[in-house]
Amino acid sequence: MDPLRPELNAALAAWAERVRANREQVERYREEAPRPDHYAPLAEHFRHDPRRTDDPVVEALAALARPEDTWLDIGAGGGRYTLPLALRVREVLAVDASPGMLEVLRESMAAHGIANVRPIEARWPLADPPRADVALITHVGYDIEAIGPFLDAMEAAASRLCVAALFLQRPTWAADALWPAVHGVARAPLPALPEFLALQLARRRPFALRLIDTPPPSYASFEQVLTFARVQTWVRPGSAKDQRLQAVLRERLQERDGRWAFRWAPMRLGIVTWAPREVIPEDD
Numbered sequence: 001m002d003p004l005r006p007e008l009n010a011a012l013a014a015w016a017e018r019v020r021a022n023r024e025q026v027e028r029y030r031e032e033a034p035r036p037d038h039y040a041p042l043a044e045h046f047r048h049d050p051r052r053t054d055d056p057v058v059e060a061l062a063a064l065a066r067p068e069d070t071w072l073d074i075g076a077g078g079g080r081y082t083l084p085l086a087l088r089v090r091e092v093l094a095v096d097a098s099p100g101m102l103e104v105l106r107e108s109m110a111a112h113g114i115a116n117v118r119p120i121e122a123r124w125p126l127a128d129p130p131r132a133d134v135a136l137i138t139h140v141g142y143d144i145e146a147i148g149p150f151l152d153a154m155e156a157a158a159s160r161l162c163v164a165a166l167f168l169q170r171p172t173w174a175a176d177a178l179w180p181a182v183h184g185v186a187r188a189p190l191p192a193l194p195e196f197l198a199l200q201l202a203r204r205r206p207f208a209l210r211l212i213d214t215p216p217p218s219y220a221s222f223e224q225v226l227t228f229a230r231v232q233t234w235v236r237p238g239s240a241k242d243q244r245l246q247a248v249l250r251e252r253l254q255e256r257d258g259r260w261a262f263r264w265a266p267m268r269l270g271i272v273t274w275a276p277r278e279v280i281p282e283d284d
Contacts, residue, residue, distance in 0.1 A: 011202035030234030040100030046078030072132035075140030078104035125153030175232030
């Protein structure tokens with residue numbers, strides 16, 4: 001195989017293997033049982049002002065939006081990008097499998113008077129998916145084992161454009177770095193933007209890429225960071241591993257102006273866009 005021309009089945013298998021190794025590691029080391037709604041403890045962290053003017057990701061997505069568009073936001077969560085888009089397009093279809101996330105979305109819709117969002121509680125891909133002008137994923141896909149069918153369904157649902165916003169470095173990097181201290185092993189890494197671009201080339205999809213710097217994730221309190229870290233390390237509150245987790249958090253967290261972060265350097269993010277049915281032609 002030519003390493004500069006990745007073969008599709010090999011690329012899909014490599015992606016799946018990373019996701020599988022990450023999941024199987026959780027099965028071996030977790031202290032907490034699986035939650036019916038894994039993201040419910042973090043849902044409040046995804047509540048944002050839809051009219052904010054200091055978010056470079058919102059600005060980048062807004063530049064792609066047209067007033068007559070319908071957007072399909074796959075993995076919409078609490079509406080971090082769904083609601084700003086709804087202010088700029090005709091309608092947003094917000095698909096998410098987490099009831100807790102969708103509850104935050106509905107509450108934010110009511111609080112900000114936004115009515116042109118249709119929440120859909122489901123896991124992608126759907127058996128009978130809705131259609132839209134634009135299909136969007138933001139920070140979704142890192143942990144999707146069957147990424148090929150996921151992207152195929154995304155393309156089938158979009159008529160004009162597909163958009164993926166992914167970090168250059170996997171978004172769980174900070175929690176991953178806690179695993180050696182908490183569990184005594186290095187975390188099995190998930191794929192991120194570089195792997196996604198390689199996959200798109202293997203899928204023979206021509207794409208455009210825009211790189212932007214985003215503010216680092218920060219938290220209002222130590223307890224908020226601890227909630228995030230417990231979810232990502234699967235430790236049980238009060239256990240010996242939880243004590244180690246809290247100790248390493250106090251060593252590594254950096255406080256600034258009343259907020260906490262693992263580091264204050266900006267994070268690089270890629271906005272990947274491609275036409276749903278355009279394929280790189282085969283060599284003659």
